[in-house]
Amino acid sequence: MLFVKPDKTLPISLTGRACVLNCKHCGGYYLKSMSDLSRFPEAIKAGKRSFLLSGGLAEGMRVPWEAHLELLMAMKSRYGIRYNVHTGPVVDSRSLDSLVKLADVVSFDVVGNPETMREVYGVDTWRASVDTLELLANSGIKVVPHVTVGLTGGAMYHEKDAVRIISDLGLRHVVFLVFIPTSGTAYANAPLLAIEELGDFFLTVSVRKTLGCMIPRGRYRMKLQKMALKTGFVGIVKPVPEIERLLAAKGANNYTVAEECCAFYC
Numbered sequence: 001m002l003f004v005k006p007d008k009t010l011p012i013s014l015t016g017r018a019c020v021l022n023c024k025h026c027g028g029y030y031l032k033s034m035s036d037l038s039r040f041p042e043a044i045k046a047g048k049r050s051f052l053l054s055g056g057l058a059e060g061m062r063v064p065w066e067a068h069l070e071l072l073m074a075m076k077s078r079y080g081i082r083y084n085v086h087t088g089p090v091v092d093s094r095s096l097d098s099l100v101k102l103a104d105v106v107s108f109d110v111v112g113n114p115e116t117m118r119e120v121y122g123v124d125t126w127r128a129s130v131d132t133l134e135l136l137a138n139s140g141i142k143v144v145p146h147v148t149v150g151l152t153g154g155a156m157y158h159e160k161d162a163v164r165i166i167s168d169l170g171l172r173h174v175v176f177l178v179f180i181p182t183s184g185t186a187y188a189n190a191p192l193l194a195i196e197e198l199g200d201f202f203l204t205v206s207v208r209k210t211l212g213c214m215i216p217r218g219r220y221r222m223k224l225q226k227m228a229l230k231t232g233f234v235g236i237v238k239p240v241p242e243i244e245r246l247l248a249a250k251g252a253n254n255y256t257v258a259e260e261c262c263a264f265y266c
Helices: 037-045 065-079 093-102 114-121 126-137 159-168 195-203 219-230 241-249
Strands: 002-004 009-013 050-054 082-086 105-109 143-149 173-178 208-211 235-237 256-258
Touching: 009 037, 037 065, 065 082, 065 093, 082 093, 105 126, 114 126, 126 143, 126 159, 143 159, 195 219, 208 219, 219 235, 219 241
Parallel strands: 002 235, 002 256, 009 050, 050 082, 082 105, 105 143, 143 173, 173 208, 208 235
Antiparallel strands: none
């Protein structure tokens, strides 16, 4: 078991608070808590060792890392920092060379079917996103697929298809996120997924599993992480204290703690 406490990775939005979409599960809400490139110097002085390059999507349905490539590469060379690049759903072959140079790992959100893409994101780019995942998987870049369970307003419609797509491409480690009803979004009043339903699904997943940081908080998080211990997960991000105490009480010392974004360790 790997416990990930990603204090040494700083999430950066390369689009500020802007996004060309208004997705029903996010609505730009999560961009508000992200930093920007101006924070690089102080972040490095404060001991950050890596950066998650993400953000909203710019035109072309992509995170615009290429617009900042010279600066990003200079910082990488000078300070030896690592980048987890969250590319967005579309990367073309012309951008691949720069991504290979820049990214130590790529995090890629996988949506299992076109209906879910249209419902949640409001776009018809599902086929392009699957083609992009295949392009990345064949490029030599380390790719870590992410799948949000319950993405469609707390209902499970795409998850099995997403895992099948990932497995068919030979990718063997998935970071699973769990839908969060978020204030101000179209799904703000949607229900949380039942822990039992999640457990049943995760027992069917044969790839290596890490439970990511984007999951509901409070007692639900504790129950979800307990369930992860029982359903074959090999990593948990931001474990609640009770989970660590639970393993300690069992005399378990076969776990380690990592301090950067979980994708680096998948």
